[in-house]
Amino acid sequence: MVYAPQGSKRDLVKAKRQLATVIDLNKCMGCQTCVVACKNLWTVRDGTDHMRWMNVTTYPGHGYPRDYEHKGGGFRDGEPQPGVLTTMSDCGDHFQFNHDEVLNQGKGNAARFEPKTASGETPSWGYNWDEDRGGGEWPNGYRFYLPRMCYHCSNPPCLQACPTNAIYKREEDGIVLIDQERCRGHRHCVEACPYKAIYFNPVHETSEKCILCFPRVEKKIAPACNRQCPGRTRAFGYLDDVESQVHKLVRVWRVALPLHPEYGTEPNVYYIPPWSPLAYDDEGKLTDQMRIPVSQLEELFGPAVRQSLELLGRERAKKRKGEPSELMDILISRVWEDRFGGFTEAPLEPHAAKGGHKS
């Protein structure tokens, strides 16, 4: 990757190959393990407390950062769109807890263990505040969980917006990175990103975001959010690797779809759209309609979602009849490692296992 100051951003955005992630919303249970996995690895440093490079919220809902879908950025008809910055509160804050006051100061039940915002206030919003809320009306209430991260876009508006050319795609794998030595904290990238996946580090005065665990990826270990997901929702690998599940789900079966394709950023995280339980009619009889209105899913994943859902339904119907379905078998992934497109190394084995302990 070479920076050519006399050239255009085109050089920074070039990538020979592209890593991609597929997240299966039928398998996501909103457990937040990916969030914890990411947090403990990357954002326990000074100035990163409020960041959730990986985040999961309930849909319908405000999302994370709060109302990101209404904060602008991205492209329309190829033109960059204005955006606004996210606040600390939007980014979910970093609640403080009063263990010592409650447990050690002799106040008895006069003190209550409770959260305060990073600035010491009683919170009225925070990360995942609308957890499990969902939509619809009883008995047809519904919800699903939407995990989000940096989309490592093929047309990243952050990269285009950076005045110091600190943002680039890695040529070898398409990971979008913010050079922490070059970033000057102008935050045009935050405004430009329609997914609001970039966070400001107020201590170091730089912008930071998901790095797709490139230090792991370089050692052939899948990113932490992908590998640590207990729901086995994630497939990972090179989009052009015809053996990889991401290739098959995105390019061959075309059931995995980008979030908000209308943002025009060509994101490289794709979603298997969610099913939902069958709805009841006014008398309480079961209908053949799923509870989540397809129109709502169209708002998220574009018109292609109808085709995706129909194909998923057809393939499952084969399984119910005892017939084979390659698509269902991919989504099942009996062998967990098959999900990761060759990024299947273990994340450093303990002392007694192969490889010995090492740093």
Next chain:
Amino acid sequence: MATNEIETLPKAGTTRRGFLALGAKSTVALALCELAPGLNAAFVGEVLAGTRAIAYAGWEDIYRKEWQWDKVTWGSHTNACSPGTCLFHVYTRNGLVWREEQAARTKASNPKYTDYNPLGCQKGCAFHTSLYSGERVKYPLKRVGERGEGKWQRISWDEALTAVADAILDAHQRGGTSSFVLDGPHVHAGNVASAATFRFMESLNGVITDHNMQIGDTFIGSLITLGKMQVGYTPDNFFDAQLVVMTHANWSYTAPALYHFLTEARYNGTEIAILAPDANTTTHAADIHIPVKVGTDAAFWLAACQVMIETGSFNAGFISEQTDLPLLVHTKTRRFLRSAEVDGGREDQLYFYDKKSGRIASAPRGTLRHDFDPALDGEYTVTLRDGAKATVTPVFALLRRQLDQRYRPEQAQELSGVHASVIRDMAAKIASRRTCAYIGFSSGKHYHGDLMERSLLLAMALSGNVGKPGTGIAIWSFPADGISMLAGMERPIAQGGMAAGAEYVQALARELAAEDPEITEELVHIEMMKRMSRRLGHSPSAFWFYNHVGYDKLWNRREWQDPAMPRSFGDYMKEAQAKGWWDGLVLPPPGKPPEVLMYIGNNPLRRVRSGNVQYPTELFPKVKTIFTVETRLSSSAMYCDYVLPAAWYYEKQDMTLSMTASPYISLIEKATEPVGEAMEEWRIYGRLLKTIAERAAERGVESFVDRFGQSHRYADLYHHYTLGGAIEDHDAAVREMVAVKVATGIFPRDYSYDQFRRDGTVTLHGMGVTFQKHAVANEFDPKKPFYSLRWHTEEKVPYPTYARRMQFYIDHEWFLEVGEELPVHKGIPPIGGNYPFRITSGHPRISINSVHLANPQLNRLHRGQPVMFINDADAAALGIADSEMVRVYNDVGEFEIMVSLQACVAPKQVIVYYWEPYQFRGWQNFDGVLVGMPKAIHFAGGYEQLRYFYMHGSPHASVDRGVRVGVEKLSRGVA
């Protein structure tokens, strides 16, 4: 307050990086700024001139260096949850654990099924933060203020152990051994720690109140029907099912590591149905959500049974062989026809009417195999030995009549709110497809949970969905031999430690066979457990609560119990005791409260219903000394006089238990030294026993006499506790536990501790050698999905019930009296008073019991405080908006809580997943309004399966689902 502050660890508001910079100048630089030297001006000039290019990759080392460690070890988090067997890599740097990650070393049983990887959830992945969290206990603490006040003095281990030893010796001298009580120890502390706890208590002949009968993870309906409850399957069994019906469970919260088996089976063609009042957070993995009104499950299941029988779609062959449905009952007395009255034979010899021979035939007790053609309908006249004529009819005929009269789908729709068409549809599916049911832990929290389980099991039996792949029910099952052997052996395995137990079982089998030649192996093992429970001072918690914790004041309110019961709770209890059903189990005796109360792995103020009110007001004032061996300051630890700091996971050697739900056993290694002065439990108890011996000697007291009249020398206790000096710490205990697991077939033959250290995790290979092996009644083959009860369905081994069959008809006098001889639906009685909302509860998403409730990282994944979920429309009617505070109340108490609106909550239902009392204003926990009113007829005994042994049977004091509450907006609004 300096007494319990973290001195070696970061304080609140200081990041770990800041701490490391302070603590070790040479530490790995972690901050981006430290590696961002700034740009060299000359270099920038060259770049701008186009004569040099910038290589971007160099700065990337900043993040690469984050991915470096001093040490990686194995870790897990023992039995705080089910499965609780997840293997993790634990990453240590500079003497601190920085993160953990699932090791993902599990394989599928065979290639047709999915593997278990990565196996581990958000709690496991955040656990290291608990080690260094503000609620961690790091030093021995002595209370210097009022109980619960939180005024502590840091003291030395010697001071703490001396004080506790003196208290125990005082108790022995003043009140005898039963005045030292360990209240409801859960296995949170770990397997080794649990074995140590049991050894310690057994050494001192103390009393252990039964934790399982406190938390209600018990399945009385299953005990009544199957004679056991520890049955289960591996989750890959879902792949062999065509239909899964999950109820009383919410796996997305409680079993995230196994949840994928649901979604993957669904992709594989299995239909998933969830039966629950609310569309819980697992519902979106389901095809069908069956929204029963709170507490009406039995009506749904019984109507499904009615449909199966009416449409003739039930499996007559199966029920004739495996169940009591063909057994004959007197139409007049509603009692079984018994051999004692027919020919002077056994009281428990029951009869079919054989259509082939046209006469009654003795139902075999030693096998389920028979060549009769039992009638399922009709009435028959029998001549009794006294010459009297009696009319008898099969149970099935009574059942059919009752179902037709009371549980047609339209009637069930009225009761349950589920449309009759849905019931018919589900009944047809269950009858025609391989169906497995999953019953979670909520049924044990229902007043009439037993009736729900009995009804569900009836549907499974009628459809023949038992004892074959893709069928059955899962409750929970595991081989606990590691704990029980290590707790009970006199000598290590290598010195023949298991021989005494084996000889005891053989002698017992001979003794029982002399009375009943058709006794089964399973019944022998159950009898052994009954005797062991009495020997070890296990006490069913209902007695404990009633006699010592003031629950008599709550539970004797007749208006709150089933109106069909003619006597009060206390009268049932006394009658049961008078009949001798509970001899040797009512400990400590009424009127003799404990002198010393101990806690480990229990937080009764959080988990015992109304415990946050009852314990501090009714029990604690009567107790001289309360101490706990704890890792964290729970709400209950706040009331202790002494807090002894225990090492936690990653700070000591241990291993996990294996549930069939997750058939692996994982190693936990000591990655770091314990924080502060925390110590591993095996050593704590050892030192305490030595101190007791020293203090006794100083008093000139040589020995004590146990409940059975035997004398024990204090000076011998340590020798006994350590198996003759062989096991003095966790490392030695883990090695011994490996030996136990090899000897009992739970581990592969010839497996070794060294191999375990290399592998980190072992696939379960067997179900051990005790009663649990018989409970599941199937060989565990690691190459296949596991399911239970095959020995009954294929080998025709009798069930351990009175009728020696799956028993749906209970002719015990108390059951007949309240109309529960057959499964019926009964509404939840108005426990707590009559109020418009029904409260339900369960495990929260981010904590296993209360272990993680005060963990900051996990609390930052949600609102960080208690919330109550309520339906949008109900909230609107009360003028309540999201995030506002409400007051929730009933006749018993009240609490304040923030509301969270949800479309998926049923009308007039409110849901509060549990929290620590100290998370509520005034520590008025939501548990305070729940009462925990047990069902008094569960004191019934004298009837084979109506029995108690440790963790099994007796009224469970955790009934809370559907307790009625009122809700009103707090005038001061937002918190």
